[in-house]
Amino acid sequence: MAGIENIVFDMGQVLLRFDGMLFSHAFTSSEEDAHALNNALFSNPSWALLDAGVISEDTMLAIARRRLPERLWPSLEDAAANWDLHQPAIDQTNDLARRLHQAGYSLYLLSNAGVRFDRAKGRIPVLPLFSGWVVSAYEHLMKPDPAIYALLCQRYGLDPSSCLFVDDNQDNVEGARKAGMSAYRFTTATDLEVHLGDFGITL
Structure with a gap:
């Protein structure tokens, strides 16, 4: 794997x-x-x-x-x-994502969101470092349907087993696991960073 x-x-x-x-x-x-x-x-x-x-x-x-x-x-x-x-940015998560990118990990976004994403994406400080994104309103698919995780992987040529999915909703976390991804339920950026090692991720 x-x-x-x-x-x-x-x-x-x-x-x-x-x-x-x-x-x-x-x-x-x-x-x-x-x-x-x-x-x-x-x-x-x-x-x-x-x-x-x-x-x-x-x-x-x-x-x-x-x-x-x-x-x-x-x-x-x-x-x-x-x-x-x-809608303010969560600075701590954006900072952690930036450090993950600097450490050599590729970043992607998978969101249940409306077409207002076209405006919202400009307020995500770290988004220019992302290699791609999938947003539900454009695809007519929503998390936790495993199909939307599969779509992200197909679109960007990703092996699901090479992906860690981070979401604050447990149902969405379970959907990612069904799609073959590792997944973590987000509470805070500090907590996420503490648990990155559980997935073999080092900063």
């Missing part, structure tokens, strides 16, 4: 924060309104359909509008258009 040569990172809550309440506070003036906006938009079950590329951003907006009083519609529209501008 090949040793680990490639590190495959999730994006949300690994390289960039994804926090619906953080975003909602940026577009509302009270805790109550922030909770309402978050529930209508970012925590709405239909958000997964946006990430899957099944619905458009306009459709997501219409779905969310039905869950809010009319007085919050302007806040909703502003949030739907600009939430990603309030």
Whole structure:
């Protein structure tokens, strides 16, 4: 079996924060309104359909509008258009990824995310060092379906056994393992670095 040569990172809550309440506070003036906006938009079950590329951003907006009083519609529209501008990088993970690249490991991204990725990728400091990425909305596949991990490997000529997948969601970690990858559930960059040796990775 090949040793680990490639590190495959999730994006949300690994390289960039994804926090619906953080975003909602940026577009509302009270805790109550922030909770309402978050529930209508970012925590709405239909958000997964946006990430899957099944619905458009306009459709997501219409779905969310039905869950809010009319007085919050302007806040909703502003949030739907600009939430990603309030999405900070997780500096510690980006720094660790940079050091992994310097140590000779190739970096890839595999994310359940919508087409807003085209804007979000500019806020991932380390992304210019990545050799490629696969994003669910463009592929109409989502983690933890093993097919999306296989797609990443096929597209970039990777042996799954040479890949370590890092994600904060346990279901996605299990999906990677089913696809033949090593996988680690992310909590913090510090914890990830401590456990890299478990996979034969040295910095």
